[in-house]
Amino acid sequence: MDSNYSLADVATVMGRGDGGMMGGAWWLILLFLFLMGGNGFGYGGRGDYVTSADLNSAIAGQTSALNQQSILLSSANNNYETARLIDSLGASIAAQNNTNLINVIQGYNALGNQITNQTNVLGSKLDNLGFQMENCCCSIKTLIKDNLIADLTNQLNQANNVAVNATQSQYLLSMLGKYTPGSGTTTAAGA
Secondary structure, X not given: OOOOOOHHHHHHHHOOOOOOHHHHHHHHHHHHHHHHHOOOOOOOOOOOOOOHHHHHXXXXXXXXXXXXXXXXXXXXXXXXXXXXXXHHHHHHHHHHHHHHXXXXXXXXXXXXXXXXXXXXXXXXXXXXXXXXXXXXXXXXXXXXXXXXXXXXXXXXXXXXXXXXXXXXXXXXXXXXXXXXXXXXXXXXXOO
């Protein structure tokens, strides 16, 4: 029997005002009990009741679903935290890489500056060596010229001395009178 009654069915059963309240009320009470209790008032007439095993199974299923949802939420949070940490690590690695590149560039610049400074020092030393060699050569040339001049001066002085001695000898001899030099024999007198 269908347990879904319309208002028109209820009004027909109650009879529209034909006998007072009690005449139609007992039908109403009986109908109400019939509708509330179903077939047998909950004791075996309906097949949609819940047993304790069904209830426990439903609660266990709901608990399992909630646990799965909690695990999924925890997994999603872990995934988010892992992604955030990886992003942070990537940023940290990029910053460290930039620092390393700057250090390498500064190292190359310092090495370039050292090479340039060393080249400048070597160039200065070579220039100084050239200057010293020029001075040394000039000193040697001057010394050679000075020695040559001294030798020539000595030769000139010796020639002057010889000439002066010859002139003096001629003068002294001319003052003595007529002088005839000897034959130049080497034998001793009286021998």
